[in-house]
Each structure stands twice: as structure tokens, then as C-alpha cells.
Amino acid sequence: MRKIEHIGIAVKDLEKSEELFSKLLGVNSYKRELVPSENVSTSFFRTGPNKIELVASSSEESPINKFIRNKGEGIHHIAFAVGDIKSEMERLEQEGFTLLNKEPKKGADNKLICFVHPKSSNGVLIELCQEISTH
Numbered sequence: 001m002r003k004i005e006h007i008g009i010a011v012k013d014l015e016k017s018e019e020l021f022s023k024l025l026g027v028n029s030y031k032r033e034l035v036p037s038e039n040v041s042t043s044f045f046r047t048g049p050n051k052i053e054l055v056a057s058s059s060e061e062s063p064i065n066k067f068i069r070n071k072g073e074g075i076h077h078i079a080f081a082v083g084d085i086k087s088e089m090e091r092l093e094q095e096g097f098t099l100l101n102k103e104p105k106k107g108a109d110n111k112l113i114c115f116v117h118p119k120s121s122n123g124v125l126i127e128l129c130q131e132i133s134t135h
Contacts, residue, residue: 001080005129006051010067010076014056018043021054033108040064042108053108079127085112088128092116104130
């Protein structure tokens with residue numbers, strides 16, 4: 001794991017939350033994206049070297065809907081940048097962690113992603129992110 005890639009925050013209303021976080025962080029969102037594989041809409045903010053991802057449900061089947069119903073809005077996941085997502089997934093499985101998907105999926109912000117089940121990481125949902133090569 002190279003660094004924290006971003007912190008994901010579950011929100012009910014993406015537009016209202018973008019306004020709130022723009023005021024809080026003093027910057028505007030630099031990217032909004034629909035992620036069909038996860039049934040979410042995302043909005044990214046950058047402040048210094050750090051990124052915040054607002055995550056809102058784009059369908060009733062979205063895991064974000066369930067999360068907000070059970071826990072309310074708030075921190076949803078911590079994402080870590082990795083160089084080789086497949087080998088990192090293998091390493092974590094060998095260490096006893098439970099992965100939520102067997103193969104990396106296309107995520108937001110030009111990343112391949114995989115989630116680690118929070119039951120195997122002290123209640124924290126962990127996302128692995130690998131930049132998708134453009135060549």
C-alpha cells in the first residue's frame with residue numbers, strides 16, 4: 001500500500017453535499033462521475049495532497065443506500081493506492097482478509113478497485129485502488 005488515495009463519504013444528496021464540502025474545504029469539486037458497477041454517483045475534492053470522495057446512491061440497489069439506512073451519512077471507506085491490485089488482493093487473502101470481489105472492477109477516477117470486507121478490518125471498509133494505465 002503506497003498511500004491513502006482518498007476518504008469516501010456516504011451522502012444522501014450529492015448536490016447539497018458538494019455545496020457543503022466546497023464551503024468547508026474552500027475548493028470546488030474537480031470531478032463528478034457515475035460509477036455503474038457500484039450504482040453510485042461520486043464527486044471528488046482535492047485539498048493539498050488529499051482527496052475526498054462524496055458517494056451518493058444512483059439506484060435503490062446501491063450499497064450506499066443500505067449504509068446510510070443503517071449508519072447515516074458519514075465516512076464510508078478509506079481507499080489506499082496500490083501498484084498492483086491483483087497481487088495486493090492475493091496478499092491480503094493470504095493474510096486472512098475477506099475481499100468483497102474476486103476480480104478488480106472499474107471504479108471512479110480512472111481506477112481499478114477492490115473492497116476489503118469491514119468484518120475483517122476492524123469495522124473499516126477498505127478500498128484498494130490502482131490507476132488504470134492509459135497506454
